[in-house]
Amino acid sequence: MRRGDLPRRPTRRFFRQDAVRVARGLIGATLVRVLPDGERLAGIIVETEAYLGVRDRASHAFEGRRTRRNESMYARGGTAYVYFTYGMHYCLNVVCGGEGEPAAVLLRALEPSEGQDRMREHRASGTRRPAGHEALCRGPGNLARALAVDRSLDGVDLCTSQTLFVEIGSPVPASRLRRTPRVGVGYAGAWAGRRLRWFMRDSRCVSGR
DNA sequence: ATGACGATTTACT
DNA sequence: GTAAATCGTCATA
Numbered sequence: 586m587r588r589g590d591l592p593r594r595p596t597r598r599f600f601r602q603d604a605v606r607v608a609r610g611l612i613g614a615t616l617v618r619v620l621p622d623g624e625r626l627a628g629i630i631v632e633t634e635a636y637l638g639v640r641d642r643a644s645h646a647f648e649g650r651r652t653r654r655n656e657s658m659y660a661r662g663g664t665a666y667v668y669f670t671y672g673m674h675y676c677l678n679v680v681c682g683g684e685g686e687p688a689a690v691l692l693r694a695l696e697p698s699e700g701q702d703r704m705r706e707h708r709a710s711g712t713r714r715p716a717g718h719e720a721l722c723r724g725p726g727n728l729a730r731a732l733a734v735d736r737s738l739d740g741v742d743l744c745t746s747q748t749l750f751v752e753i754g755s756p757v758p759a760s761r762l763r764r765t766p767r768v769g770v771g772y773a774g775a776w777a778g779r780r781l782r783w784f785m786r787d788s789r790c791v792s793g794r
Numbered sequence: 795a796t797g798a799c800g801a802t803t804t805a806c807t
Numbered sequence: 808g809t810a811a812a813t814c815g816t817c818a819t820a
Contacts, residue, residue, distance in 0.1 A: 634801070643801065654816060671802050672813030678801085691801055726802050769801055792802095 592752035597744050600662035604635035604681040604688040607662075608783055611679065613757035616695055618732040619748050624703055626732050628695025628722050629754060632784040632791045634767045636678070638688040643773035646687035657740040658687035665749060667729070667739040674726030677734050679743065679751075693768070693782075695722035696790040697731070704731035724792040761786050768792065 595614070600607060611630050618626045636644040645655040645668070657666045658680055666678040666689050678689040697704055697718060704721045708731050722728040729735070734749070743750050764780045771777050784791045 636801075645801075650817095652817070668801085669815060670800055672800090672815070674802050676801060689801095693801090724802070767801070772800085 594744060595751055595753055597661075597663055600679065600681060600744070601683055602662070602681060604637055604690050605781070607679065607681045608633040608635035608690045608781070609762075611690060611692070611751065612762060612783055612785060613754040615698065615752040615754055616692060616732070617699075617750050617752060618734065620703070620733060624700055626697075626700035626703055627752075628697045628699075628728075628732075628790075630692060630694075630751075631696050631788040632692075632694035632782070634691040634693060634783075635681075635781040636689050636691065637781070638682070638686060641773075642776040643767060643770035644687070644689075651687070655687070658689055659685055660740065663742055663744040665738055665741040665743055665746075667734060667736055669736060671726075675729040675735050676725040677729050677732075677738075691725055692728060693725050694784070694788075694790050694792050695728055695731075696785075696788055697721050707731050707733055719789040721790075723790055757785070 611633050614630050615627050616630055638644055638646055639649045646658050654668060657664050660680055661684040662681050664680040666680050667675055669675055678691050681688040681690060705715055708716050722731045738749055741749050762783055763786045765782050766778050766780055767782045
């Protein structure tokens, strides 16, 4: 982005690509959350994972599973898919591909860039020590909590929403990225080993393991 | 109606 | 390293 340019959102065309391209392409972009009171929270996306749809055993849509929970995975690319897991955490995904094609990218970590105090408040309750800047949005559950993302944002269209959206960032060269298997999908057999996780090599905000 | 299970996080030995 | 927290969702009956 050049000086004086306004931030731009990725096009619908971008989100309609396959999840591998979207996962790779979102690294370095900024995720923006505008709270009900108008405060803007934002962070640079530093870690993503691709879930490839009906053939991917780790995906919620494996073998065409379609339920109330994962319904928004079947919406068109650019839709938010927010699910609740482990009885306490929300996770935010970006749906990819065309309508009826349930692929998605899980957003796993951000480097906070705006509204860090508010993020810290959101993270505060339940933890003993306040999270440092690096840890505010480290891990999908923490990211969602810091940005006040819950099921009310499930199904939101990131291409048009004023509440939750993405802004294009500077291009990230491949040399700054690392690619590994996904986290927490050991149950997925051969799919567990596929390198479908991307993260910024030098970022201190990336989740562990 | 019941039971098993998480695309996680934290705390603790 | 292991375990606990915690509950919506889904498959089974």
